[in-house]
Amino acid sequence: MKTLHASLLATAVSLALCTAAPPLLAAGSAQPWMDKARTSAQRTELVLKAMTLEEKLLLLFGYASGDQLAQIDASVIPGVNTRELKATVIPGSAGYIPGIPRLGIPAQFQTDASIGVRNPYLERTSLPSSLATAASWDPRVTEAGGKMIGLEARLSGFNVMLAGGVNLAREAQNGRNFEYTGEDPLLAAEMGAGLIRGVQANHIISTVKHYLINAQETGRTLVSAQISEPALRMSDALAFELAIEKSSPGSVMCSYNRINDVYACQNDKWQNGVLKGDWGYKGYVMSDWGAVHSTVQDANGGLDQQSGFPFDKVPYFAAPLKDAVADGSVPKARIDDMARRILWAMFDKGVVDHPIKAGAIDYAAHALISQAAAEQSLVLLKNEAGMLPLAPSAAPKRVAIIGSYADKAVLSGGGSAVVTPIGGNAVPGLGPGGWLTQVWEPSSPMKALQQQLPATQFAFDAGTHVDAAAKAAAAADVAIVFVHQWTAESLDAPSLSLGGNQDAVVSAVAKANPNTVVVVESGGAVLMPWHKDVKAILAAFYPGARGGEAITRLLTGAVNPSGRLPLTFPASADQLVRPKITGKSEGPLFTVRYTEGAAVGYKWFDLQGHKPLYAFGHGLSYTSFELGGLQASQAKAQVTVKFSVKNTGKREGASVGQVYIRAPHSAKWEAPRRLVGFDKLKLKPGETGTSAVKIDPRLLATFDEATGQWVIAPGTYEVQLGAGSDDIRATTKLSLAGRRFTSAQLRR
Ligand code: BGC
Numbered sequence: 135m136k137t138l139h140a141s142l143l144a145t146a147v148s149l150a151l152c153t154a155a156p157p158l159l160a161a162g163s164a165q166p167w168m169d170k171a172r173t174s175a176q177r178t179e180l181v182l183k184a185m186t187l188e189e190k191l192l193l194l195f196g197y198a199s200g201d202q203l204a205q206i207d208a209s210v211i212p213g214v215n216t217r218e219l220k221a222t223v224i225p226g227s228a229g230y231i232p233g234i235p236r237l238g239i240p241a242q243f244q245t246d247a248s249i250g251v252r253n254p255y256l257e258r259t260s261l262p263s264s265l266a267t268a269a270s271w272d273p274r275v276t277e278a279g280g281k282m283i284g285l286e287a288r289l290s291g292f293n294v295m296l297a298g299g300v301n302l303a304r305e306a307q308n309g310r311n312f313e314y315t316g317e318d319p320l321l322a323a324e325m326g327a328g329l330i331r332g333v334q335a336n337h338i339i340s341t342v343k344h345y346l347i348n349a350q351e352t353g354r355t356l357v358s359a360q361i362s363e364p365a366l367r368m369s370d371a372l373a374f375e376l377a378i379e380k381s382s383p384g385s386v387m388c389s390y391n392r393i394n395d396v397y398a399c400q401n402d403k404w405q406n407g408v409l410k411g412d413w414g415y416k417g418y419v420m421s422d423w424g425a426v427h428s429t430v431q432d433a434n435g436g437l438d439q440q441s442g443f444p445f446d447k448v449p450y451f452a453a454p455l456k457d458a459v460a461d462g463s464v465p466k467a468r469i470d471d472m473a474r475r476i477l478w479a480m481f482d483k484g485v486v487d488h489p490i491k492a493g494a495i496d497y498a499a500h501a502l503i504s505q506a507a508a509e510q511s512l513v514l515l516k517n518e519a520g521m522l523p524l525a526p527s528a529a530p531k532r533v534a535i536i537g538s539y540a541d542k543a544v545l546s547g548g549g550s551a552v553v554t555p556i557g558g559n560a561v562p563g564l565g566p567g568g569w570l571t572q573v574w575e576p577s578s579p580m581k582a583l584q585q586q587l588p589a590t591q592f593a594f595d596a597g598t599h600v601d602a603a604a605k606a607a608a609a610a611d612v613a614i615v616f617v618h619q620w621t622a623e624s625l626d627a628p629s630l631s632l633g634g635n636q637d638a639v640v641s642a643v644a645k646a647n648p649n650t651v652v653v654v655e656s657g658g659a660v661l662m663p664w665h666k667d668v669k670a671i672l673a674a675f676y677p678g679a680r681g682g683e684a685i686t687r688l689l690t691g692a693v694n695p696s697g698r699l700p701l702t703f704p705a706s707a708d709q710l711v712r713p714k715i716t717g718k719s720e721g722p723l724f725t726v727r728y729t730e731g732a733a734v735g736y737k738w739f740d741l742q743g744h745k746p747l748y749a750f751g752h753g754l755s756y757t758s759f760e761l762g763g764l765q766a767s768q769a770k771a772q773v774t775v776k777f778s779v780k781n782t783g784k785r786e787g788a789s790v791g792q793v794y795i796r797a798p799h800s801a802k803w804e805a806p807r808r809l810v811g812f813d814k815l816k817l818k819p820g821e822t823g824t825s826a827v828k829i830d831p832r833l834l835a836t837f838d839e840a841t842g843q844w845v846i847a848p849g850t851y852e853v854q855l856g857a858g859s860d861d862i863r864a865t866t867k868l869s870l871a872g873r874r875f876t877s878a879q880l881r882r
Contacts, residue, residue, distance in 0.1 A: 167481075168238055174482035178474055181237055187459065187466075189234050190473040195451045196231045196244070198423065198442040199223040205444045211452050224291055226253040228423070228550070229442045239480065240489055242339075244441075245292040248299050248313055248329060249678065250283045250553035258286050259500040259679050260546060260553035260575060262508045264299055264329070265658060266675035268315035269697040269753070270511040271790045272814045273328030276315075280332020280340075282503045288336045289493045293485045295333050298342040298383055299551075300326035300373045303658060303701045304349040304734050307627040307715050311658035312547035312676055316700030317735030317750065318809050319369055320833060323376030325700070330381035337484030339384030342377050344422055346370055346404055348389035350726070352626045353717040355424070358392035358725040365731030366393075367837040368804060371404075375413055375877065376830070384417045384479030388437060390425045392723075396435075399425045405436025412842065412877050416482075418475035421446075423550075429454040433464045438472040497556055501680050508684030510788075513673040514695035514754040515703075521651060521669035523691025523756060529587045530611035535580045536643060537597025537636065538616035538655060543574035544674070544681035545655045549623025555679065565620065572620050577682035579616065579653070586690045600635055600642045607647040614651045614689070615640050615668075621657030626715045630661045630707055640664045653685055659703040662747060673699070673748075691756060696788035696814070698753035698858065702735050702746045709744040730804075736859045737805030749860035751792050751809070757783030757819065759857065761791055766853040766868040773829040773868065775810075777855050781817035788816040791825055792856045795834065795868070798849035807854065808833055831875065841874070848872035 166172070167181035182190075197203065203220050223230040224243055233241035246252035249261040261267060261279045270276070280297070287295045299313040300322045308314075315322040326342065333340040347359040347370045367375075378386070386409060388399040398404065399421045409415045418438035424445035426432050432440075433455060440451035448454065458464040480486050514522070524530060535541065543560035546552050548570050557576045565572035584592055595606035597615065607613035617636045621627050631637065644650045644667035651670040654660060655677065665671065672695075674685050687693040707713040717724040733741050736750035763778035779789045793811040797803040811827030834851070835844035850869050856862040 165238060170487060174478055177481045178477045181239065181477060182470060182474055184237060185234070185473065187456070187469065189237070190469050191456055192232055192234065193473050193476045194439050194455065195449065196229045196242070196420070196439060196441045196443065197223060198229055198445055199227045200225055202444055210444070211449055226255040227292065228296055231439070238486065239477070240293065240485060242294050243292045243490065244294040244296060245287050245290065246296045247551040248297040249551055251286045251290050251292065252551060252553050254554055256290055257554050257556045257558065258290070259283070259497060259504055260555065261504050262511055262678035262681065263312040263547055263657070263676040264315055265303070265312045265700060266511045266677060267507050268321060268325040268700040269513050269675065270507070270814070271321065271698050271812055272510060273324050275507050275510050276325050276328035277332040278503055279507045280329040281335050282332070282500050284333035284336035284338055284340070286495055286500065287333070288338055288490055289495050291490055291492045293338045293490045294385070295338055295340050296343065296387065297333050297340045298326050298330045298377070299344065300342060300377045301344055301348050302370050302373055302734050304370070304728070305626070305712065305715060306630055306659045306701070306704065306710055308349060309351040309621040309625045309627060309657065310549070310623050311701070312621055313551045313623070317702065318700070319372040319376065320809055320830070321700055321812070322373040323380060326373070326377045327380035330377065330383045334381070334384070334483050337488035338490070339479050339483045339485060341385045341387045341420065342374060342381070342383040343387035344389035345374055345386050345409070346389060346398055347393055348391050348398070349728070350626055350715050351624050352715045353719050353724060354390040354624070356721070356723045357717055358395050358723065359728060360394055360725050361728040362731060363839045364837040365728070365804065369732035369734050371408065372832060378413060378415060384483045386415065386417065386419050387422055388419050388425060390422050397425070397427050399437045400428060400432040400435035402435045410436060414878060414881055416475065417479045418472070426450050429458050430463045433458065433468060433472070438475050504678045505680035505684050508677045508681055509687055509693045511697045512675070512677060512684060512688055512695060513697035513699055513752070514688070515671040515673050515748050515752065516665065516668070517754050518669045521649060522689060524587065524612065524689055525691045526587055529590045532591045532593070532610040533583070533587070534593050534595060534606040534610035534613045534647070535583070536595045536603050536606060536613060536615045537639060538618045539574060540578065540616040541580045541594045542576065542578050544577050544579065544677050544685070545618045545620060546573040546575060546676050547621055547657050548572060551623065570622055570624070575679050575681060577680050579682040579685045582683045582686035583689070586686050586692065597636070597639050600638050603639045604642040604646040607643040607650065610647060612649045612651065613643050613647040614653060615643050616653045616655065619656040619660050627657065630659060630704070632660055637663055641667060644668050651689070659701055661704070661706065665747060694756045694785060694787040695753065696755060696790070698751050698790045699748055700750070702739055702750045703748040705745065705747040709739065709742070709746065711738055732804035737808070740807060741805045749858055751790070751856060751858035752860060753790070753858065755787045755789070757781055757785045757787035759789040761789070761855050761857060761863040763824070764853065764855045764864040764866045766866050768868070768870070771831060771873065773831070773834065774826055775829060775853055776824065776826045777864070778822055778824045779815050779817065780822040781819055784819050786816065786818050788814055789857065790814045792858065793827055794854040794856060794859065794862070796852040796854060798847065798851065800849055801847035802836055809859070810834070831873070831880070834870065843874045843876050846870055846873040
């Protein structure tokens with residue numbers, strides 16, 4: 135789709151905004167809910183009392199944008215004014231929910247997603263993929279990124295951002311792993327929560343999504359995820375539970391799949407029982423686009439807002455919901471609860487008090503935030519014989535750059551999370567097309583390298599033909615091969631192997647030139663049959679708007695790599711729980727049995743004794759660190775682990791101290807050990823830093839379904855301090871008494 139002219143856009147955005155009535159400023163007695171001195175809960179109750187049933191219902195039903203609206207008329211939604219709707223909704227956006235001007239309640243303008251404002255008509259700044267920034271192991275990085283993209287959302291006219299993907303990378307081939315934050319519940323929660331806090335700092339609502347166990351894209355609306363409650367509580371659900379506690383997102387988006395046979399958006403157990411009950415969640419549940427299957431079951435099952443009509447076939451939460459209230463199948467009190475949750479989020483996150491206003495965006499500053507995020511995230515997987523950095527002081531004379539359009543661009547993941555780059559798609563026309571067109575950010579690693587290494591001669595080869603690539607490599611002192619794997623929403627990766635002839639190209643280049651470096655742009659883990667033959671490998675994931683510059687600065691040593699893998703890179707697909715994705719995207723309903731339970735990622739590898747290609751937590755630096763001083767103690771119920779890190783090398787760098795705990799057999803954990811804490815420290819040469827990490831008791835416990843309690847088994851636990859899950863540098867013992875508690879008790 136072509137990008138609209140900027141002035142047209144500005145008109146569309148301001149037209150859309152003027153329908154959002156500005157809230158009254160004073161706490162006039164007529165509208166006491168506008169009094170900022172009251173709590174969000176008090177303000178919500180006051181406005182709720184002033185609302186008619188019709189007004190409450192208005193908040194519960196969302197529209198899609200653009201062409202989709204042509205399918206709506208008064209025969210579908212009585213009283214709808216499609217023309218007005220079309221003029222109001224921001225073209226190309228995710229959705230819209232009307233406001234209630236007479237009460238000062240603004241409309242909700244929704245935009246995707248976690249790496250930036252996604253809109254085919256709006257060019258915006260893209261962060262690196264969420265998996266990439268999870269590799270920073272530093273929530274400050276995702277928080278800074280969230281602040282930036284949330285500001286772009288605000289300045290583009292949006293007050294709800296569909297960000298915060300924290301589904302665990304349970305399937306290595308999941309096409310959306312790039313939108314998520316890795317395979318471990320603690321890491322996923324910390325990194326996702328940082329992003330959500332950043333987005334919401336702009337007085338807009340962020341979601342956390344997709345709730346729950348939406349682990350594959352193949353048949354995502356057909357699949358039932360079969361898993362025991364304890365296993366889910368200790369894995370995917372734990373990522374949501376912790377992320378919600380650490381960031382208080384205004385909304386939770388329920389997912390397409392079924393959970394143990396019941397659709398996620400009508401799942402009484404996981405929405406009413408766990409999310410709103412046990413975890414005390416006060417915000418609202420919005421559906422994923424097309425994930426609603428009924429009126430009564432969904433409303434009573436805990437869904438508060440139907441999104442993006444007509445993605446669902448039926449406007450379940452429009453007239454049918456009013457009918458259901460009239461015949462008593464959905465209680466009036468439930469409608470109040472639905473509206474209350476939405477209003478609470480709007481007050482609490484600042485949507486009511488800080489009306490959105492389209493405005494100018496400082497793209498240059500935002501590009502630097504994206505670049506800084508990439509620089510703190512990309513992972514140096516291998517660096518033999520000091521191959522890297524290619525320092526300007528000892529720069530090679532001739533460098534061959536091979537493959538993946540590295541002369542022009544870096545890759546993005548596809549689907550509803552892809553941002554239209556500033557300057558447009560640098561390599562148009564690739565991929566399946568339409569909303570699944572491949573998007574390449576116009577950030578050329580080769581150009582950036584030319585700038586960083588001005589005395590070096592560069593030659594580019596497209597990597598299309600093995601022989602030509604080998605010839606280019608043979609004529610250079612150093613060969614840098616860029617390989618890529620494009621993944622996207624709605625599709626899973628067909629395998630973990632790189633597409634086309636890329637493996638053959640790397641092998642041929644490595645044979646032709648002993649100084650071969652590989653840069654991998656991927657949605658997640660990929661297989662690297664040539665890894666022994668090359669000197670260095672940089673995992674760049676999808677590195678964002680300034681990925682080319684970030685990659686270059688890491689390769690040349692302007693920046694010292696400090697990312698660590700947020701998921702395991704297997705040595706072969708056989709090591710995975712399911713070497714192939716189950717099911718089809720069309721056809722009958724099907725189930726996937728997650729027999730591994732909570733043993734996701736490295737936990738599965740530990741359990742099976744598999745040696746991965748690159749382990750969870752792995753990542754190299756241009757300096758070296760000594761980790762020690764490990765101490766574990768317990769005061770009252772709080773376990774704290776302390777350690778120190780010394781930079782023993784010659785340059786500044788950041789280490790990520792990772793704390794794992796190994797349980798006694800009697801504890802019956804899903805796998806031998808879990809990540810329970812981590813801390814990233816930036817240290818000058820010779821400098822020593824210390825960390826004190828507080829351990830969440832749920833990470834030491836198993837979940838007891840019968841009582842709804844977390845249970846810590848008494849016994850002696852081994853505390854491990856590592857620079858990676860396969861690189862444990864120190865251990866100590868920790869004696870724990872038995873303990874039982876609920877999630878609710880932890881909140882008190
Ligand atoms: C995706 C969501 C997204 C929504 C709105 C769905 O297809 O699963 O993540 O927020 O569309 O675009």
